[in-house]
Amino acid sequence: MSGRDASIETIQRELTAFARRARHKASQLHPELSLVMYSMLDLLTERGGCRAADLAAYFMLDKSTVSRQVRDLEQLGYAxxxxxxxxxxxxxxxxxxAGLALLREANEMRRAAFTERFADWSDQDMAKLAEYLVRYGESE
Amino acid sequence: MSGRDASIETIQRELTAFARRARHKASQLHPELSLVMYSMLDLLTERGGCRAADLAAYFMLDKSTVSRQVRDLEQLGYAxxxxxxxxxxxxxxxxxxAGLALLREANEMRRAAFTERFADWSDQDMAKLAEYLVRYGESE
DNA sequence: CGGCTATGTTGTAGTCGGCAACCAGTTGGC
DNA sequence: GCCAACTGGTTGCCGACTACAACATAGCCG
Known part of the structure; x- marks a missing residue:
């Protein structure tokens, strides 16, 4: 197997492992906001407002799913x-x-957890990982 | 916000986005095998057999969930x-x-999909991303 | 033996997600 | 101008995945 294939194996295994643990950890980190709603609120804030169709495209979700999540977000007063x-x-x-405040709070909790996780990472390595992940995400 | 915090924000957002898309892509790649079943079959193969309690511990799932998944895997003839x-x-x-054959096939399809996704990545960048992800995974 | 723990199974319920049918608004060809 | 095709969104329906609780069974230890 080439070095490329070895890297691919590693990347897919690690990303899949992350996916397996994501929901479990997410509920521990910020129980008051579901992972879906958090992500949507986050994107809304990041883009300064967008349409449900944009959310569906970004998260690769059916528009019906997004419609229901958005309805709940609105009913909870966060959007x-x-x-x-x-x-x-x-x-x-x-x-x-209220949505922005909740998002800030959840972000802070998550940021604290991530900060601890990245305690022994250099600034350069963190920036590079972030860059790689964005690049990977853009190819999806 | 420091560069470090910005990197953390990006990393957590991209990893979360990945988790949201993982299941979607998994069902496209091998519709006959859910991501959970795939992962379980993968672990069974890697360890050469284990108990349901071990699966539950590894995937952080309830034992009832594992029990049902295992039942389905057996009924499908894969375990x-x-x-x-x-x-x-x-x-x-x-x-x-049959389970091993299915796993091999699914693995190959996934590898092919990843290969295409990384077509315009250099060997160095791929190796570095893999390294970062392993390092991240080890801190979980 | 008798309590305690560990392994699985089943019942119940909730969340998330997709597909299909539908409505409303927009766009383009005639 | 008008009808067809398309787009954005909602709703009904259903399946997949998961957790929690109650339970049966099997080992462990006094």
Whole structure:
């Protein structure tokens, strides 16, 4: 097996291992916000508002799934919807103040856990891992 | 926010996004085998047989969940059970020939998909990503 | 033997996800 | 202008996965 194939094996095994543990750890880290809702709120904040179709595309989820999650987010008061003035079919989703506060809190808890995990990493290595993951994510 | 914190934000977001997409991709790659069953079959093969309790501990799943998954694996003919001769409470689980063949095929398909995804990556970058992921996984 | 622990199974319920059918708004060809 | 095709979103329905609790069975130790 070539070095390339060995790297591929390692990468797929590690990413799969991560996927297996993600939900378990997520519920431990911030029990008040499901992983899905957290991720969606995070993307809404990152992009400063987007449509449900964008969420569905980004997370590779069915639009019905996104529709229900968005409905719950709105009912919990963490996100608000307004009709897109440029296209009345769509809705612009934005996090509310409560949503932003919850997100900040959850982020801080998660950041603390990650900080501990990366205690012995150099700044350069962390930046490079982040860069690789973005590059990998973009190829999906 | 420091560069370190920014890296942590990116890493956690990308890894979470990966987890969300993992199941989706897994079902596309080998529809006949769920990600959980694949992982279990993989561990059974790697360890050359183990008990349901070991699977539960490794995947951080409830024993009832494992029990049902194992039952399905057996009904599909991909795994076999036998009472542990040393402890009649437990069962030794082993992949069948069909299970091994399915695992080989799924592995090959996955490897091919990853190969395509990394087509424009240099050997060095792939090796470094693999190294980072292993290092990250070890800290879990 | 009698309590305690460990291994699995089953019942129940909740969450997440996809598919299909549907409605509403937009776009493009005629 | 008008109808067809497409897009964004909602809802009904169902299957997959998971946890928790209750239970049966088998070993362990006093």
């Amino acid at each position: 608000a919807r307004e009709v897109d003035p440029e296209d009345h079919r769509g809705q612009i989703l934005r996090p509310t103040e | 076999a059970r036998e009472v542990d001769p040393e402890d009649h409470r437990g069962q030794i689980l082993r992949p069948t020939e």
